[in-house]
Amino acid sequence: MITALFLLHLFLIAAYAAYSRLFQRDHTSRFLAELALLSLLPFFGFLLLLLLRISHKSNAQQKEDLSALYGEFKKTRSVAKLGRLQSADIIPVQDLLLFEDPLTRRNALTRVIKQDQLDNPSILLDAVRDKDTEIAHYAVSIMTHRIAKLELKLNRLRKKVGKTSDDLLLLKKYAALLKHYLKDTILDANSRNKWRAEYEAALDAILRKEKNEKLYWVERIELALSIKDYHSARKYGLAFFKRFSDQEEAYLLYMRYCHLTGRYTMLHRTLQRLKSSRIPFSPTALETVRFWDQGGQHAS
Template sequence: MLSVLLVYYILAILYSLVRYRFRQQLGEDTAGSITFVLLLPLFGLPLSLLRDGLRSGYLRLSRSTGHLLDEVQDTHHVRVFRSLDVRKESNLVPLEEALLVNDLSSRRRLMLDFLKDDPGAMMPLLEQAVSNEDTETSHYAVTAVVEIKRKLTLGIQHWSVRYGSGEHTPEVLTEYAEVIRQYIHSGFMDSPTRRSHLSTYSSLLGELIEMDHADEEVFQAKIDSELQLQRHDEALRYQVLFHTRFPHSELPYLAALKLYYELQMKDAFFDTLQSLKQSPVKVSHTGLNVIRYWSEKGA
């Protein structure tokens, strides 16, 4: 009997060492299991091993069941709103759903995460969060909006000083124009302030074009800004220059169609449409849809 107990305790000690070594994988009741094995001779070790085996089987079954449910949900496109771990999933869950579905504490943590990251691109959704029924969430959203405005204002001041000191390089013009563009699109400003920034933005784009340091996006932005400023002659002038600089692109044609449509210049609109149809430029899917739609309208 003594030899049996000696063998049992040797095995129990080995089990305890293994259990302690892999305590994180095997669960949080390591101390209890070791105590159970040591204080219940002969029966403690078999019972503990049996419990471990049952627990392991249960976990495997739970994981398999979870995977099966996920596959069923994916197959049938079932959207299940579950409790959100904001720290891990704030970049995966749309902010609209988070604001509508999640509990108040999750909403607050989500807004704090946006404050830690770069919320500039999330301005429209932050505006939505401002009117959220949870006052703390709306407070965080307002804080985020104010922080965005502060950073953009500092950016404008920085590049304005460099521009004012005579640094009219393409790099300075591009950075200065970009920070103003972001500020304009951030909203929350009165009409005179917006027009003032838009005028500066348009002027910077004009300098880039005059330096022959402008791509198609700059031309489109320049024409749009002149149109918003209601300086139609300037918009038309840069439209002609756009086509001259990029004669083998469809974008000057599409920009012209938009401009002529806004200015209600019907003859110029359909003349440009006909020129696009007859031109050798490669037309995108969007351009092809424009041609088909307006060709039917003008027929």
């Protein structure tokens, strides 16, 4: 009995395959997906496939490959970018994650992931954790590919830096790539500590050779504060303050160090020096000054 049902199942699959290729002329990807569905769900797969066909025909405006949806996605991205929104390239993806229809959601998201359009790591992580296993699979694949590609670049640059440690431009390129890698890649604790140490060493090497670029002072102090290396934060903070006393970042970073270490007396001295300086305040500096003037030392 079981053998007869199995043979009947194979016959029906073969008959459907022949009919689909001769008369339906579906895209190869859809054809293969339907065969997989029929193989994995004996008999019930035919019923499910029939319902999907009927649903598709009842809505002629929805193309089978969701090209209309994807076209709208690209249009939304273009409009958002014209408006120079900070998160322009991820707004449509966030919308796709909220789609209730599982088939539409899956097709749209997997298409975006396959075409490497998903640039934001937090959205990619949401896709990895998605309850739809197909979406999660593609997200894991693209994430793994990106990490491997970045690490290959990093290892190549690391070897070059080791051979030509006096090349300042190469050091800056390496530091920029490390910063990008640490910011946009989801890493385990050991890997993050390893590459963060590389980033720290690269910044130290740059500052030994080039002391007049504010960017690397800021990055080095922010890195020290982020890992609670307050000794290095104070060391570089004071050196930065001495060299760039006409820049608000020197004051703000040192005040941040004082706040994190509970040195409020020193913080307010630095605040008064900033207020009495002739430095034009940015919105960030103005907000910081107002915060501490209003008793911000009591904030956690």
